[in-house]
Amino acid sequence: MITLHHCPQTRSMRVLWLLNEIGVEFTLVRHLFDKSLRSPEHLSRSPAGRVPAIEMDGETYFESGAIMEILCERFPERGLGRLAGDLDRPDWLVWLHFAETISQHCAALTQQHVAIYDDAMRSPIVMKLEAARLKKCYAAIEGRLSTPVENRDYLLTSGFSAADIAVGQAVYLGQFFAKLDDFPETAKWYERLCERPAFQASLPDDGSGIYTQDFYPAWEV
16 A cells, blocks of 8 residues: 655655556545644654655655655556666656756745745845746756657657656646746647646645745846
8 A cells, every 4th residue: 555645736746646647546645735744743754844755565755756766666567667777767867856956946936935924035036046047947858858859759768757747747836937938849748748637636626735826926126
């Protein structure tokens, strides 16, 4: 039995999406994105008080990238990982973990726009810098998807994988702060991901997410 500890619109969304793609039975435990994540019970699952955490076969794991690698190795028949010896293994690892670079910029922007309640503590400069850095990440994805390779519909030459899930989820968060208007290949790739039932099943369905508006523009100084 697998149990996923999850908060909507956080990094645990990528693990939820992956589990839905794998098609394995699991239990979803929803948490509020608040100080309850610092409870002794949850800290025993995730020592930094974060999500995701996953319980599987009597063991508990944390860190979304590591969990995704573990799940892909546990269920290799689904073809979402690239195991040792696979020609695409190095690229799979690079793009799987590039999602965390994108997510760091999203986290900084979430802090500025959502977590900080006192306007005097918000920084328009940080907002603009982080949004620009986020677009640099989009440019990296655009460059990858623009490479003249036959059937370049996904990040890997060999097709859809957990790397698309990880990066796609990070771009989902990123679009609350920076749009894909200047990145046509990335926009088409993201649209393909949005059509996947497993992606749609990972979205918040009850208004319980972190974000209360569709887009948060950078403030003017």
